[in-house]
Amino acid sequence: MKAYSKLNRIWADKVLYLMLLPCLAYFVIFHVWPIIGMKLAFYEYRILGDNVYVGLKYFRELFSTPIFSNVLANTLIISAMKMFLIFPIPILFALMLNEFANGKFRKAVQVVSYLPHFLSWVVIAGVWFEFLSPSTGAVNDLIKALGFPPQDFLTDKGSIRWVLIASEGWRSIGWDSIIFLAAIMGVSPSLYEAAYVDGASRWHIVTRVVLPHLYVPMVTIFILNVGFIMNAGLDQVLNFTNDSVNSQIDIIDTYVYRVGLINGQYSFATAANLFKSLIGVVLVLSTHFISKKLTSKGAW
Structure with a gap:
């Protein structure tokens, strides 16, 4: 009886479930199905012939x-x-x-x-490259206006992680x-x-x-x-x-x-x-x- 009532509710909301199908298909194809391929971690991959089991x-x-x-x-x-x-x-x-x-x-x-x-991150990276440019970037223009030398944040090991966080x-x-x-x-x-x-x-x-x-x-x-x-x-x-x-x-x-x-x-x-x-x-x-x-x- 309980299963029957659930089916009734699903049928009543069938339009919503149909709208959900593309999302479910995406996760099944790109996130669930690839899990099967994870077994390759325990095999030696070969282009020709069967893969060889090598454990850990x-x-x-x-x-x-x-x-x-x-x-x-x-x-x-x-x-x-x-x-x-x-x-x-x-x-x-x-x-x-x-x-x-x-x-x-x-x-x-x-x-x-x-x-x-x-x-996309390609576009975002381009924006931040311009923003942080040592020669024309707004940040370095402000730094130079305050009387300090410009900084190349994108090639500085101490700054690059903070650039990732900010972006x-x-x-x-x-x-x-x-x-x-x-x-x-x-x-x-x-x-x-x-x-x-x-x-x-x-x-x-x-x-x-x-x-x-x-x-x-x-x-x-x-x-x-x-x-x-x-x-x-x-x-x-x-x-x-x-x-x-x-x-x-x-x-x-x-x-x-x-x-x-x-x-x-x-x-x-x-x-x-x-x-x-x-x-x-x-x-x-x-x-x-x-x-x-x-x-x-x-x-x-």
Whole structure:
């Protein structure tokens, strides 16, 4: 009987499920089906003939490769910087948008902040190259106006990671704020009215009424971000890297790209990617259960 009622609900919402099919097809084709190919990490790939099972050979080679420790460290450092430095900003941005009394101005700010998300990293890198150019960039023009020598941030090992963080923030803050803004819009007007009647200031309304409604999306997104800590941004790093700073921003994804696609070591690259994926799964599950224990809220 219960299964029958579920089928009835599915049939009643059939249009919504049909709209969901392209998204499901995308994840099945590009995220679920490739999992089968991960078995290549345990085989020696051969163009002709059957692949030969070699067990953990490529994992042992991976962990004994001197460059892998540096690549792993870069991945964790860049991902942690992005997660902890950028994560709070979309929340603050959503709260700021909610405070705008002028609806037209708020919508204009939203549209402008969303636009960078739809640009490719090739375009974004070109914008930032011009912005940070030692000769014509706006940042160095300001530095020279203050009486300091110009800086080449894109070839400076001490600056390049901060350039990645800044460009990622510029691209994603507006788009990432959508879910928090939607949660804020879902707050019942009666709660605002009750707070005003009780004499609450605007600060108290934000901290006592609005923020509690953001806890669930905040926890969910944080857990998902922890799961993606091994993904430091392949497209971004490929567009910002150069020989001067490669040692500071060479991450697992660029290492897999270089070893697998360029050098043709497919089994070795698959082992590296499988290691990264397993760490991500463990981190998501661990963070979810810890959050459940401490706050009774998790990713699901």
